[in-house]
Amino acid sequence: MSQTLSSGCDLSNHSTPGRIEVIAGPMFSGKSEELIRRLKGAQIAKRRVLCFKSNLDARYHRTAIASHNSQTLDAQTVANVEGLKSVLFPLIDGIEVIGIDEAQFFDPSLVPLSLELMQLGKRIVIAGLDTTFSGDPFPPIPDLMAVADEVVKLSAVCMQCGAPAVHTQRLGSSQSLVLVGAAGLYEARCRACFRPYVDENASEQLELPAVVS
Ligand SMILES: [Zn+2]
16 A cells, blocks of 8 residues: 655655654754754764755854854755745655754644655654743644654753743843844743743744844
8 A cells, every 4th residue: 555645755665764853942052053963963974964944034044054153054944834845855865864943933734744754764853942932832843842753852041040941031122123133132041030921913923033144
């Protein structure tokens, strides 16, 4: 019995399932750094790697993922999950490892896509914020964590008191977005120091500042 997936691939050709890895946590917890570390390790192992990021994340590089400590890895910038598919599917047979950074910017269809890629034998490594600036679960990361083979939940250091931080604190008003970089607009906070950010326009929580190249 064969099953054809949305990628056009016939499942019967791929008997060995792949793997889904999720790296979650607040800002400044080293998620991108861990993603880059894993993908560079795969490259050293001679695996063919393709990495994606959302075009909503303009913090550092247009065509690379970057960690706060300036490590980079080339990445394809896409607008959404459909854009990711249109880049990935023509190359799918030649790709073994797929990285996705800032996955909270992608819609929930990233979950079935990840499962499909896993069924095709791919290794998918996904990094993203697991909570919003209000402290709520940030789709689609929670669902990805649920279906993953491995979940790494990183913590940062509270910038107020030094305790382990699980939250991302948004500072100031949204009008300051274009003026200040990520380091001035957000802080990692522990549970005691966190003050949930409330914005009547919930979509603003998807914004990150467009700064520096
Ligand atoms: Zn604290």
